[in-house]
Amino acid sequence: MRAVDRVSFDVAEGETVGLIGESGSGKTTIGRAVLGLTQASDGRILYRGEDITRLRAEQHSRFSGSQQAVFQDPYGSLNPARTVGRSLAEPLEARDGRRAAGSAAEIARMLGQVSMPAEAADRYPHAFSGGQRQRLGIARAFATRPELVVCDEATSALDVVTQAQILGLLQRLGAETGVALLFIAHNLPLVAYLAQRVVVLYRGRVMERGPAQDVHEHPLHPYTKALTLAVPSSAPAVQRARRAERAEAVRENSANATEPPPLGCPFAPRCPSVADVCMDSRPADTPVGDRLIACHLFDPRSGHPQATVTKEVV
Template identity: 45%
Template structure:
């Protein structure tokens, strides 16, 4: 077992743009036979920060709580415990009504642009509404901004008069990005923005998002289930399992030397174009594989939630929830009693 110590205090630096502190999100699913409410805890005591112009990637399987965190930041899901601080202000102080300034500064790009874009509106109308809602523009200025927004995301001006169904999936996602950028936001929540696209288009959209970040200084919370995709997009990575952070740290370090068995399993499950490296990764996946299925978030296992699927689990793992702590010699944090860095071959 590695020598493990609590994470050192962060040195004095510019305050983060976004700070999520001990966030817990619960949903009421109904009432049981006794009349007591049935609660689903989707997010459990999660903390992280995002600096200005930086990207945090959240990765994990379906049901890990990734989207619930994004929705809580957007004030679309309840904050049951903890708090979310944006630009120094606790969002709980907003009350029921979200101020226009927050809606302007924090935008979202959803997974499926076809369902998030109004099918009865042209792209010009969609972008125009986003512009006029938060910015006072004349008709001439609005049209100029629409053309500029489309050009910024790599679309020609004639796309403005098209409807969503007349565009490809990649083009629709570019429109969704243009709409998010129309308000000149400081943070964009990207909720699985490339998972519905083919590999070639995924690469184009990721490169576009990175280019826009360099040009505009916008920050991203990038949510995905593919560790390869998140690694290419992010400065830091948080790995979620059943609502808890299993591991977090600098993107390249989490990718190249994952410390938590779950992170190692996620990495071993991704596909590579190189046959030799893919064979090695497949062999690693077989080493880590177990017959256990993903537990229900309604009844998570005691102790470490990953222990039913972990080949290294012991009695300590089955009874005691591990803390998210830093391992000696690494900048990553891991919630594992037996976390050990595993070197991954360079691509």
């Protein structure tokens, strides 16, 4: 299978774009390719108009200061044998080529930026909670004043309260620094809170893209609807209703229950509106308002028996 198949999108200066999808949809592969950690087998990755797709490691290093990452595991992102101050000084030294860059004043500024006390610089990562470690990881990512930060499931390992705090921190830092964020996650409501635009992936292909709030509140693609209904609710009645709706929206409980057709829509085996054309033909990206939907239901030329000339967003 193709981990990423004809995925194309852009991230503007100061913009937050969300990459949404379940496990195995290709989100992390895209993020790693953007950062130069995974070699793309085809296609192009452009950074300010320059093709950086197949740069060697030493060539890609000149972009390391302007492109940073916040990973899922905050503890694994920090060297347990080094103090926090030493870990925060490292990217500055790599950027400036001198030890003076890691001064106490600069490190204190970085810690204050993520609401951590200056004395945290003398402690080791094991002394902090998961949320505090993620704050330290964010401080390290923003140390070089990057232009793009890739956040790969940066909140999924945290509890709900801490997730909200980290989202608020990223939102504030984005507004203060003008950094662009590529936010990778599987929770659509969470991403809609932070991002301006969202790209929904399934098995390496884009199903739907558009303004984040619109996609969250009124999903159009059958997969996006199923993804929205998969988000749990703390209210038992709401959760029961969502479970019943999802049972109607998805034909299979497991994404691996049926292999997708090689030529058609990858969601076809699980889609309640599947037709022969879905198994035999790849859907075109059809504009619907401000969105693009890769679904035969929204393409009047597709031949799908339920396709209509226009589909209005309620």
